[in-house]
Amino acid sequence: MNEKIITINRNLEPYKEDIVNHKLYNKLKNTKDIAVLMENHVYAVWDFMSLLKSLQHILTCTASPWKPKGDPKIRRLINSIVLEEESDVDEQGNPSSHFEMYLDAMDQCGANTKPVKQFIKDVGNNYIPLVNNGVDDFLKSTFNIINSNAPHKIASAFTFGREDLIPDMFTAIVKEYNTDNKLDKFVYYLERHIELDGGEHGPLALQLISDLCGDDDQKWNEVESTAVNSLIARKKLWDSILSQLS
Numbered sequence: 001m002n003e004k005i006i007t008i009n010r011n012l013e014p015y016k017e018d019i020v021n022h023k024l025y026n027k028l029k030n031t032k033d034i035a036v037l038m039e040n041h042v043y044a045v046w047d048f049m050s051l052l053k054s055l056q057h058i059l060t061c062t063a064s065p066w067k068p069k070g071d072p073k074i075r076r077l078i079n080s081i082v083l084e085e086e087s088d089v090d091e092q093g094n095p096s097s098h099f100e101m102y103l104d105a106m107d108q109c110g111a112n113t114k115p116v117k118q119f120i121k122d123v124g125n126n127y128i129p130l131v132n133n134g135v136d137d138f139l140k141s142t143f144n145i146i147n148s149n150a151p152h153k154i155a156s157a158f159t160f161g162r163e164d165l166i167p168d169m170f171t172a173i174v175k176e177y178n179t180d181n182k183l184d185k186f187v188y189y190l191e192r193h194i195e196l197d198g199g200e201h202g203p204l205a206l207q208l209i210s211d212l213c214g215d216d217d218q219k220w221n222e223v224e225s226t227a228v229n230s231l232i233a234r235k236k237l238w239d240s241i242l243s244q245l246s
Helices: 003-020 023-027 031-059 072-086 098-109 114-122 133-146 151-160 168-176 184-213 217-245
Strands: none
Touching (some): 031 098, 168 184
């Protein structure tokens, strides 16, 4: 692994620990609590896709007529991640984006999907609808990065604020409260997403950062500062959800 990546990962450990050991997980006592978490966390699932699609837009040709754009190796990295994030297969083998899987899991759990579905209808260029203070601040942080149009910064937020930060204990808690099978789809989402992040997508995303930064020390510094800000934003989102459960 790139030495700079190793250094950044080491420097990010305290921020990651804040998320992995967050008090939120111990507050999840039933499916209603998990539904509250999902009603907020779904926006992080959505903006994860927005980070990815902004990378695809900047680094590959997404318009017609098509022209070769950028480094073919980077195009392949991006498009291989997009393939599975935007058109993976659900627990029944049907094509689905991870966001749509999450909505299905919310419906099964009894979580309220009306606000996020309205959000998707209303969202547009330069307009992000308001949700609540915790979600609003989180999305503002993400879209400040997206609007920088700096692919190394966007790749940093995409890579270091990923769902592989969700600890094993979270999946265990969800399984524990799955006594009436209302969380089957959520368990599948968690296991599938973390499997891809830890298996294929994590190393691809780190390679993407290495390719985008090269030997540019300023870009590497910006990757680290963006990663720190992304992790702080995720912790604040978790704090906000915790306050709703307390």
